[in-house]
Amino acid sequence: MSREVQVSLQVNGEAVSRRVEARQHLIDFLRLELGLLGSHTGCEHGVCGACTVRVDGRIVRGCLVLAASLDGASVETIEGLSDSKEIRDLQDAFILRNACQCGYCTPGMLLAAAALLKSNPRPTRAEIREYLAGNYCRCTGYHAIVDAVEATAAARARSPRQD
């Protein structure tokens, strides 16, 4: 039992070892300890979705996960997904449709949208809205975001990716 905990984990494929404060959540760990500023701190109580990242392949609220609990875990952030080009088409569609605007929600929105398209490659607009209901955007009114996700799904259906 201690205020500080030693953790070793993978972040975007790279091994990371740090001593963290027990109370530090994953987003503060990524931003303050590792300098990965793509994951955003929003409400810090699990409502807004700006902090959406992947842990062991599944999206989570980064603000509702303690870094101390992640020994041995694999974390992926928007930086990792951008570098790997896994969601390049989705990112392009967001830019094309002006689905970012201020951009604060965008990394979380992209992580959530990517998870949706993985589990449901051809969602209806209603399904897109339902899935993204936990990711708040204060600029776009969501329409452009739904457009971008829908367009990405349609494009992938036309030319399936080799991954």
Added chain:
Amino acid sequence: MKAPPFDYVRANTLAEVFQLWREAGPEARLLAGGQSLIAALAFRLSEPSVLIDISRVADLTGITVKDGALRVGALTTHAELGANALVRQHAPLLGEAVPLIAHPAIRNRGTLGGSLAYADPAAELPACCVALGATIIARSATGERRIAAEAFFLSLYATALAANELIAAVEFPLRKPGERSTILELARRSGDYAMAGIVARTAFEGSRLVDPRIVLFGVGEVPVMAIRAMAALAGRPAEPASIAAAQAALAQELDPPADLNGGADMKRHLAQVLLARAIGRLATGGEARAQ
């Protein structure tokens, strides 16, 4: 806000959980999925001395069918509950409830045991457990105790768990042939806690409801079993006259506290609307056909 300082320790076995818990004392809290607890810490509604992380205790995981019951480990996440074939076969109501719980990112970490132990009166799974007649398997250092879900939720955020007990698993009776169930709720935004919700489960003899169980959530301090509405429906066909009688009975027996969403009258109205929709859905097949 940031959480207050606390210590952290991980337990890898049940024996370790109870040993660490004894050492840490009464100010310690157990951390499972953390989807309610870490938010509460951020609000500083809770200031534990130690968090004991139980999320990797294998004895608290797994979904099995044994001795005529579906046993679901307390650490089962909402996402796992929604995707499991045994759950779909034997307690499809739970699978129907999962999409109503928060959002995908939260369902990936939030657990069944955590939801029940937290006992939010507007949460879906506590109401499902009461409606299905589930049994909560509580564990302490000295052994196991079985608590009927009906007797588990005592008041707002308060359960029958003793200070040294955790939820190990939940046992659900296997769905009988012909039994139907459904869950409905009204929320302002998808994923929000419901303003009012209903779980209904019944068997049928022809068109008549047999042994209906109706449980409301978000309208009281605990999941509310609608005894009078159930009595109004038992043995009667699902038709407008009996549904209207059940709605009237429900309005009499509910005493919802006002909350941010509205007053008692509004909640009573929503509950009546949900009751009619739920019975209508059961009469046409319930969740089994809706899927």
